[in-house]
Amino acid sequence: MEVFINGKEVQVPEHSSVLDAINISGTAISQLCKDPDMKPIGACRTCLVEIEGVRGYPASCSTPISQGMKILTNGNKLDLIRKSVLELTAGMVHSDKDDYKELSRVMESNSISGQVWKSRSREETDASNPIFNIAMDSCILCGRCAQACQTGHQFIGAIDVLGTSSQARIGTFMDKPLLESICTTCGQCLSVCPTGAISTKVEPAVIERTVITTCPYCGVGCGIKAQVTSDDAIVEMLDDPENDSSLGMLCVKGRFGYTFVHHEDRLTEPLVRRNGSLQRATWDEALDFIADKLLAYEGDSFATLCSAKATNEDGYIQQKFSRLVMQSNHIDHCTRLCHSPSVEAMLASLGSGATSNSYIDYEEAGCLVIIGSDANSNHPVAASRMRRAVVEHGAKLIVINPRRIDMCDYADIWLRPRPGTDVALLNGMAHVILENGLADENFIKNRTEGFDDWSDIVTKYTPEYVESITGVSEADIIEAARMYAAPPFSGSCLIWGMGITQHTMGTANAHGLLNLAFATGQLGKSGSGISPLRGQNNVQGCGDAGCLPNAFPGYQTINADSVEKFSTAWGGNPLPDKAGLVVTDMVREIDNGRIKAMYITGENPLLSEPDLNHAEESFGKLELLIVQDIFLHETAQIADVVLPACSFAEKDGTFTNSERRVQRVREAIKPVGSSRPDWEIICDLAQRISIKKGLGLGDHFEYKDVSEIWDEMSSLTPMIAGITYDRLEGGGIQWPCPDLDHPGTRFLYEYDFPRGSRAKFVGFDQGPASDELPTDRFPLILNTGRILYHWHGGTITKRAEGLLARAPELLISISPEDGEKYQVNDEEWITVKSRRGTMEGRVSYSDKMRSGEIFVPFVKLQEHAANFLTNAALDPDSKIPEYKICAVRLEKN
């Protein structure tokens, strides 16, 4: 459409606002309350214009354009009105600041200097949040912060404009301090504030450059923009509206958790154990030390753990090193401890172990089922998109969780099964679907196999029977099944987390979910799909890159063909041809004396393993332990050599997020100390070993930069063959992307499955709820998980001051009823014991908890950690430990 701005013709897209047109034309106009990424608010009344044929002075932000519209941004009367409104605005602020950011610039460009109006009194600053303040003396009540907190971005709704007339202010429900509200400290409000009224307690220094990269925390894969000073310090992290996964959102960890990069605890030099203690060494000393020792363990006695925090390129090099140089397939990573049951089940039933859909499918779905996932804490930005589906689009939401997680606030139905009874519950829902004609007969007939065997199993799971096992009412089971199978519009998504997987029946649980999707055909179309939410920034990519004992990159299973393919690609050298050990088996084989040397990058098993006392004993038996990381964590402390690696902020590469989107990681600052990128360290080591031993492998670890590594990996991996660094400059690409012209894939399984034309039903009966059940001595069930302010074991987040300030100590959540029963008071410091160990923490009475169950996050704070208590019982199929259930008791200190 053409419109005329001050007489100049401008081409603008249909459905633009007049303000859009003005901005496209490059004409300057104040727009204090209009955020570029949010809908107009219309509060500041400074973007007023004159439009031919329209009465008065409409606000351009909220006026749609029409063909040929003639718009004036200036005029005697108009300028006077705008100036008067800006003067009224200026009368609202009166802090001692001299820079009000956008407001100051607008005042300057409208030639407003000095105050026309005496500054009026304003409310007090809310300084309760440890990271940022809301200072009303700098606030012009534009409303952008409230919009960002609500429907503009986050769908949290912690803040809004309170009060009316001159008492209007930004505040929380019941006007409490921000810290006592439901605020999650995501800082979205701060990011949109045009005056600096909401700003961090410490003003960021002068920014020299911005580096666009990818968040290092969870698997959502948010875009971040590091703000870097001239002396190489990241002082602020901004969201990236251009990023298709995060759409300009960030959570508290993404926005404020970057400070660990500059923490004084960062490893800056290699350390080698001499005379029993770790001592500083040069890179030559450390790497030669390793090169001398390591080849003694070539083959079956060597194992390596790769890092789901490192890049795809790091992971690719590490598995290549293990297979090619060390001749060992004992390669694994942390997915074993989180989503291996999902992967096992999906590989068996579909032939691929990835999330089938994209976050956009949550937004387009008619029904979301969130089971065993506290997405608000663990995948906050994906959770915002789920809330958008519910609030903005009217999607139905079913939450299945023994805890009353925050997402229940938005749920149509909340099912609260007894821990460990998910198989029965999912079979029960399937029973209802089959009995009531809600199944997708066509999908079952044309695209699945194994239906009859499965339906035989499901037959006996009547709602009545399932109620007796799970404690979920018949009516709720039926309603949930109906809602999932027949959403009000579009399709249904299944979204799950560790509550499904970290059980001795983890794989059976995952199959139960897949079976529901197959029975209803909620797969392979927009607004539907199956989503195991990935916990680590690159846990998807780490598996994609081949950091698995049984597969080369791209899930190419180890067999004669694949061995030959990779052997040829890697110079015709021999490769081990049998699948290696998974991490949980590695620990057992250390005990058995089979594994003698380990090379661990970016993992801390002595915090993440279950039954930590036993794990520590096992790792202590290793003859050679090499740890490569950014901090001297528990595992590093018992290592023989510790190598300082770069953090995400100091290197180039790619991460692949939970929706299969490959995204660039870029070097924002120079490596801290003498730290080096993981891939570079391993390549250097490979060269040294090759020379010492005359292996002639040096050329295979010679890379100019990371894009060469990517190119090698993608040339060997069909699903990412079409992705190049050049293409990634234009934003992330979702695999499968088989060729250079392929746009990437939003959802999988539209026509067939990697295993063939049919997905496979795999039925399971409900087994024992858990390996360990409550007894008189240990009467309570301990559930573990994560909290918003800490990431996993906390190695990183307890070194991010803002996050630690938000959650400084371990809280033991318990129902008030149990608190009385076991005579522990709210806020009392107590001990929790299991058969295996002990930890301490502070009691927190919580209405989220059911009597008989307690919850402790597995972050280690003040030397206390839940994994001293947890049970190493394994799911037989995936070998995942049962983190979610063990029996404990409370003791007063």
Add this chain to the structure above:
Amino acid sequence: MNTLDFITSVANRAVNNPAEVLVQVGQCSMAVGSQEIYRSLEEKLPASIAVDYSGCDGACFAGPKIHSEKDVSEYIEGIRVTSTGDSNVRNYIDSQTRIVLEHAGNISASDIYGYIANKGFSALAKVLLQPPEQTVDMVEESGLRGRGGAYFPVSIKWRSAMSTASKERHIVINAEEGEPGVFKDRHVMESVPFRLIEGALIAAYATKATSIRLYVNAEAHLSYQRMLNALEICRSKGFLGPNIMGSGFTIDIEILKGAGGYVCGEESTLLNTIEGKRREPRLRPPFPTESGLNQQPTIINNVETLCNLPWIVLNGADEFKKIGDPDTPGTKILSISGSVNTPGVAELPMGSNLAELMVKFGGISSINTLSAIAVGGPSSGVIPSSESLNLSIGPGFLDGKSVMLGAGGVIGLSQDTNVLEVVRKLSEYNARESCGKCTPCREGTTRLLELMANDSGDDAIDWNGIGQLAEVINAASLCGLGQAAGNPVLSYGSYFQEVSPG
């Protein structure tokens, strides 16, 4: 039973059962004992004499009043009471043109029989038997405009909502009536609650609405109670709910209490509060008829507007157009108060002369007994009484500048009233009631008060500065209320700046 049989059978039963004594109980007459009179009669009258209450007839000055064929003075000993047959009252009522207020004060407000006996619901019956579009055409033909203050043509609003494709379409009855000096919607709901229900049902059937909500000012307790009761009766008698009057038409009316505050009467704010959102206006476009309640097309009509519909349906558009002004046919209910002798509620033809009606219905000897008239509440302004001689009531600015009829509040100001003080009060009201969303209204109305502060005497006030700021507030504010918040001072500036303070 078909629709006509239904109405006949209910009507027969109704006519056969009238109460002999009606006490007019309304919000203001309760202040002079009407409730006590009703209770006393209910208790003391012999069982053979049925007593009931109606709403008031609008002759507030004469309250409390009873309507009775029999002499019941012995039962209300010691309480002063006026008969509805009193000549002053009759004169006051009979001089009006009553459409909305037809039968107000002389039919039961507690039960449906009085309304039915006076052709109540026969308009709805007629509408239910004709295609919906025919009713919309009739409303268009009648020229009916909204009576909430904006005087927007009803049929255009309806058709806009009807042309928006949606599974659901809502009608919201705006009974917020928040501005000071206006009490006509309360009066209507208290006295002819069934007429409002009938009007709303006619609108709903004509526009194919799927829901109706009645949004009553949270402080209008009596209106709320009367409507609640009337709705329940209509449901129990088949006038509301499933299969209305045997026609197959099904709809209900949900009654809601307002969220409190002048701005809740602003229609998009009203919608926000129904949805549980902060009470502040929405941006337009989209208009409520395109995206209103729950983002679905919504028609928001004032109480008085809807109450015109039964009369138009029964008497025809042509008859309606014979009343009032050619451009704005029909009547307007005025709330007359202030320094007048006979304050009350009067329904008069559009186009009536302001000075004449003040004299006649205010019961004053001459317009010169007033110094000024505050017309249309805080969104409008004040004019010298002498100016009112040339003004007639209708849409838009009556004087072409700053004074609007609005919802029809007219307050007479005596010769010794300090008009500047009145303007200050109106401006204070605007500042206090600003929702706080947009800068010109929130900040500007407060600054107006600062400029009007009389620390150094009223003579020192900078009327130029005030005028400029008021114009900025009006030009730049977001909603209709903000866009009128400068009017009181603008009217003062243009009419009284030279003559006052005197």
